[in-house]
Each structure stands twice: as structure tokens, then as C-alpha cells.
Amino acid sequence: MFRVRLGDELEIEEEKIYATWLENHCFTFSRDQKYDENFIFVLPPPNANGELHLGHSFGYTIMDCIGRFQRQLGKNVLLLPGKDHAGIQTQVIFEKLLRDQGIDTTTLTREELYKRCYEFCIDRANYMRSQEKSLGLGADWNFELFTLDPRVSEIVLDTFIKLYEQGYAYRAERIVNWSIVSNTSISDIEVEHVEKPGTLFFIVYPWSDDIELEHEGDNYFDLEPDDVLNDAFLVKKLMNPPKRALIKGRKCVLHPVVKKLKSEEFLVYLPEVDLHKGITVATTRPETMLGDTAVAVNPDDVRYKNLIGREVTVPCINRKVSIIASPLVDPTYGTGALKVTPAHDFKDFEIAKQKNLQIVQVIGKDGLITQNGGKYCGLTIQQARQAVINDLKEEGLLVDTKEIVHFIPVSERAKDVIEPLVTDQWWIKVESLKEEALRRVKNKNELEVFPEEFRSLIIQWFERLEDWNVSRQLWWGHRIPAWYQNGDVISVSREVPDNASQDPDTFDTWFSSGQWAYSTLVAHNLLDLTACENWSHNYPTHLMVMGRDILFFWACRMILLGLYRTNRIPFKKLYFHGLILDEKGQKMSKSRGNGIEPKEVQSKYGTDVLRLSLLNGFTPGRDIRFGFSKCEPWSRFLNKLYNCAKFIKLNSGPETATNIIHPLCAELIRSTRTKCEEYKKGFEIFELSSVLDNIYTFFWDTFCDWYIEISKVLLKTPFALEQKTALKSAFEAILFMFHPFAPFVTEYLHTNFLGEKMLLAKKRFSDLTCYKLEVANSDYDMLSLFEIVRLLRRFKQFSTDQVDFFVEKSFNYEDDIVASLSRCNKCQSSDCNVEILVRTKKVFIKIRDIPVLKKELQKRLDAVEAQLERIEKLLKSDFSSKAPYEVVLKEKQKYEQLKIEKHELENQFASISGK
């Protein structure tokens, strides 16, 4: 926990303040209230295997800020905290930890590993909870849950059992993304594509039988390409395009399919291929040829059309395979001939399914070549690749290589290269589930998304969603409740059948976190799943907040599973925040070394500065840049707040006025109330950043720079008591409004400087003094006071001599206030040499420095004339007839006012001329 230093002498201990909040049950949720009185939101559970980073701090700050505001409204708020077991990620981290400690993981039983890892996670969770508390997170800790908590797992398993019973969960052998390092399958969404250099090998698969090739003459027309598409040339559409062309020195043939690019049509010319020895394929992974069961070409590809059905021999393994046609083959890429390895490539698997090809697995789950790989059996992928290349070279079948840059799939968690493999897995059939999800997500009444643009991302994701592989070959996670006898599933149930063995696999982490929105509520008896079928009442939660990076991982899955089990989207409002970038706009990461730890900021500036600088200037869904330079202004702000509190304390006593009569004091109360209302409105639509901006300006510019300065005069008059009351109640409201943003310092000042007995964290709108005071009506024009002071300040600034003034019709002490703020002296009107109309008031000024006066008057006159000219032009145009009446009227009124001002100024010029 952190101490924050304010000014020279004040230190605030955040930990003590947090303890006080807990002691006073500031964050305690009471169960017995109605939906409308509650505000419940389930917090995203961070992975319990490390510590919180700045991104977590950002999210929590937003959530806590909203939670505190909802309490101010009088709501019964529950922020429900938790931690995620994070399957594969934790297993990777934990196994490495054991290895680093010299422990051989293979010597431990599964139960032992699980137990130790559970303890590890609980330990991390404890640490992370202390971090969450240090941020000021006002969660009800009695409700905290872990995703592997028995109360939660029970629900997760039940969901799977239900899915199985209703035919949504099934087992199938299919090609999946396989991580050799983690020894498990992973879902598409956990695969990243990383750009890396690689080599494209051109390999000849010789004809199995003798073949006679047709020869079609040598007429080639010279053509200039307009563009290049992979290995083919694009030429703008011609009237009678030649069948054969020489482009950039290469013999090409015309492809019968026209390519459309940006609404323009192009002819495609494919480079001719050498077919004498055999058919040439291109691949970056030569070792997979051991599992080739076909060579595929595009059915429209004229180069190969006549060869479909012929046989070639796959070198190294000497397997005879046919040339088949598939529209999935891109004729412009490589040679246009694709080696088909169904067991180790997604597209090839698809082709094999359509064409009923044999599937030969040559790479095992351990990453070694299988027995199907013949003499290469037992080699690693890299070794096999080298061996195959050497053998091909020897036989003269490797005809070309090309260095390319391509995207290779890697595991998001372990970062190792993904090998597509055919394995037996559990799947969730998503077809009908996603239809329902799409229908509901498109309905804006059912789900509000902040920012709204993100709704289309959710829709697109669902549209593309295919069956979900939910089994993982890991020991860390919810073990799948499927039971086998002789390799067959005999039951899926929480009951243990006799003589059966349990599926060794666990669920994909997202299968459990996808249920978090309701599993947490059910675990705490806030929701009854059995009542969900035909219910009409509201879903218990109101809001879900998360980073935009887990939109697909988490938000979509919660919608999918939430609809399945509760018949509702488990949140009414879904709010996404952006990610934290460094000052240069780059992602923070350990490898770049540009990350900032939350505690670095907290110990240097205090938690409130961290919160304020994160919340300042952000827009939902948009990433923000963060660096220490963002903290400085907020550090100054807290110092200002502290000094302001000091001033208020110095100028308040036990007595208070109940009736505010002086127009300036009344005006202060009124504008404070207005700010409170704006604050409320802004928060209700989650405009946290603009709310902060608004109250910042109110505090600094309006309250400190004007009202406190004004008070320095009024405090010496008989209006002192009501001035003190007004200042104190306005400052109370200011602390109240800043409290969700900067809870620690505001709480401290509230108790120690305002001397309030009630905790600020417990204060509601209805407790604010500014709403209770009786305030006299007045039509006082605050702006004219501001204008007069600013005018005099400018004269004073530029003038070499002193400036005196007299304000017409000034009310109680107004002239003293003007004198104090402008540092000019008041005098009698008769002593003055110039009079200026400021809004509704006339100010008489005595100024000896005539050139300065003239210059200033001229500046005003120029501005007025420019305005007049502008409006005249405007009124002469179609504006008067076509613009709405109110808008025209506003301009006309402005025009009249300006004309009077101009007249006055001209008179002044006349009176000083010659002086």
C-alpha cells in the first residue's frame, strides 16, 4: 500500500483509508433488495498466475469509478470479484516454475500436480487481491470466487452435461491446432499468425507412367503487365486477348477467369510450367510430403486441365497419387499445383473430405515423424525437413527455391509453432446456438454496446463461428465428466459409473469463463438456473466491462453460453475499454521493456494520480497512451485540491448560515448544483472522461480562480458567515464528485479538513449540503463581473501607470471585489476619462496612459466590427430565410447588441481624441 505526499507536510496512508472503508461496510452488498435498487456487476477475473498489470488497473479503475457513482445514487452495489485458473497459460507457467526448482514434473501424479498448482494459484490470487485493494477497488470480497472453486465447477460441468444430453456436445476426429510444447489442442482463437521469413521449395513429383504432352506452337505476343498477382500477371481487359503471351520474358497462358480488382477487370496470365519430368509443386514444409495423398489443381487452370486424373509418384515415400481438381486451389500461387497433405493442413483436410482422400498422419503429437514416414520415422520436424531436402537434391527433384515472408501459426500462450493434426476431441455444435445469439445481439433493446461500433464485430464473429473444440489435453482445469469403457463413451455425468475411466482431458478455459456471468451468481444464490426457462423478470446484472482484446474470447462466449443456460444475454450493457500503450503508442510488453508497473506509479504519485491519469482523456474502445508525463498534471491537481481544502478549513467554523442572500454566494451554490446534475448525467451514459474534464474545470477555474478570490473580500464583510457556508458546501460537492476518480485523497480531505463525520464513500447525493441550503433568487450576471475584471486586468497589464475605475450600479462590495481581483483602485465616476459598456454594465475608467487605452479600445472596436460584418453578410444570405427561426433570432439579437457596443466605443474614441 502506498503513501502519497501532498505539499510539504501532508502524507496520506492509503491502506488505512481502505481499511476504514472495509470496517464501515462501504462495499457490502445487501441481498434483500429489489432489482431496481441494486446495481450488480461481475468483474472480469484476471489470471491467477502472476500479478496485475496496468491494463488491469485501467479496467478496475473504470469499474470502481462506476460502482462508487452508483452508490452515490443510493444503489445497493455489488462488484463481484474473482480469479481465473487460466488453463494452458497457468500450466505452462507452473511447469516451468517446477522445472526451475529442479522438480521433474513426470515424477508427480496428476493429483499432486493439481493440488500444488491450486495452492500456487491461491497464493497468486492473494497477492493480486492485495493489488486490487491497493487500487481502491470497492468490491465485496465475501463474494470473491475462483473459476475452479467447487461451487463454480459444478455449474460448468452441468452445462456440459446438458449440452451433451441435448446433442450439442459431441466427439469427433478432426484436424485441430496442436501445440507440441503444451501437448494439447487449442482453439482457432488461441492461434496467432506471426510474420516470418521462410523458403518456398519447388519439388517435382515425377509421372508414374509415361506421358505424352501436347505441344501447342510458339506464337507468343509481347504484353506489358499492369499488375502482379502472386506469381501471375494482370493485364487490363483487351478486346481479343492473345491465348499466349510473353510477359517480362516469361511465357504465359491466359487464364479463362477474369479477376476483379477495385471495380476494374483484369485478365490473368499464368506462367507456363515445365511438365516434362512431372508436376512441380511449391511448399514451405517439404517434410509434410510424406503424408501427401494427392496433388490438386484448379479446375479452370488450362495448364493442367488435361492432366487431371493422371498419376504421379511422391518422392521420398514413393506413394502413387492422383492429380485432382479443386476450386480451393489458387492457380496464381506458386506453380498452381498443390500437394495435398490432409492430416497436416486445414485446407488439405477440407479437400480430402470432399474428395474422400486417404488421410495419412506423418507427424505425431510429440512432433516426431510417425511410422507412416518410412525411413524418416523418429526424426523431428526440422530434421525430417533437412533429410527430405537432401534426398530431393540427390534425385534432382528440387528444381527451385524462393525466399518468402509468410504468416505462420503460433500458440497465443506458449508461442510455439502450431502443427495441424488430426485428433479425437470434444466439440460444441454451434449452428443453432449462434443463430439465436445473432438474433439477440442484433436487437439493440436487448444489448447496449459501448462503443456501439463494436456490435458489428460481435455479429461478424458469430457469423463466422464454427464448431468449438472444448477439450484440452491438459491436467490443469475442469476435468471433462465423460466416462469410457473400452474406448467408448458410456456416460457424461457427475456420477461416477462402475468400471469406467474418466476422460483425461480438461475444458478449454473459455468454456468456464464463458459461464462466469451466471456461474458466479448461481454460486451465490443470486440466480436460479431452473427458473430461467420461461422467465419474465430482469437478469440480475446491469453491466459488464472488459478490455476490447477479449471481445471475441470472452464477451461472445458469455453471450453464447449465457443464452443457452439462462435464455438471456447475461448483461444489459456491455462496455469495452481500450488497451494501454506506452508514450510512443506501442503495446507494453516484457520483451520490449517498455511496460510500467502499476505500483511504480502508485509509489511515486499515489493511487489517485494513477486512477486520474488513466481516466483522463479516454474514449470507450479506444486505446490510450500512458507514461509518467501524464501523471504530472494530476499530481499538481491533488496538490491544488489539498491547498484548497486548507483554505476552506482556515475559513470555516462551527456556525453555518441556512439562508444565502448575497448574490455571489447564491450563485456559487447554484452553479455547484448545476455541476452535480451534469456530473450525474455524464456518469449515467458512462462519459467518465468528459465528466472528469468538466468538474476539473469547475474546480480549478470557476471555484478556485474566481470564487475563492472573491471570498477573500467577502470574508471580511458581514456576509462572512454565508460566504463560509457557501464555500464549504461547494467544496463538499467538489470532493464528492471527484471521489469516484480519486477516492483516497478526497476521503482524507473530507474527514480531516472539512471535519465531516460521515465517510465520503458512504455519502449520497441526498446528503449534500448544497441541496439543503435556502438560496435567494437573483438575476445577477456573473459574466459581466468576469468581463469587467478581465478588461481591467488587461489595462493594468499594458499600462505603465495605475488604473482606477468605477462600476455603475454595483451591489454590496462588488467594487471591492473588482478592485481586489483586478488590482486596480476604485474611484468616483467623475474622475474618469473613459466609460465602457460591458454586457449590461457601464464601467468608468481613469487611465493616464492614453496610447494603451487607444490600443485596447481599437482592439475591441476591431473585434466588434469584424463580428458586425460577419453577421451582416450572414443576414443578407439565404441564411435568414432557410435557417431555423431561433438561430436567426439569436444572430439578430447579437447584431443589435454589437451595434450598441460599437456606438459606445466610437463615442469613447471621440472623447479621448486630442488628449
Added chain:
RNA sequence: GGGUGUUUAGCUCAGUUGGUUAGAGCGCCAGCCUUACAAGCUGGAGGUCGUAGGUUCGAAUCCUGCAACACCCACCA
């Protein structure tokens, strides 16, 4: 290849449904130790709102093209 977002002052960003003089913080210039605060106060300079068109009486704001940057998705071997 598909999609989304961004482009406003020297820097970091606001700018709500189009309304006519575009805002803040930091930085810059000038002047102030005015007894809450020099981490402050006062005054000031600085922007043809990426570009080319269009709609409109009126565009930073709406539409279209273009450019640059960023991110996400995708099974080009």
C-alpha cells in the same frame, strides 16, 4: 485478401444530435512571492481541423474518392 479505427495547436488529446470567434493539459513568450497553492496567479502568441470533391443557407462534424498510420480477422501452399 477482408474488416475496423485514427488523422484537430510544437507534443498528448477533447469536441455530444451540423449553427457560424474550434477547447484543455504540457510546452512557449511577458508580468506577478496577491497572507490556500511558484506544483501557484495574471495576460498573451499559436490551428485554412490529413487531402480532393460533394450535400447544405451553414461542415472539424454528414456522404464519396485518395493518402498515411494503427489494430483485428483469414487454412495462400
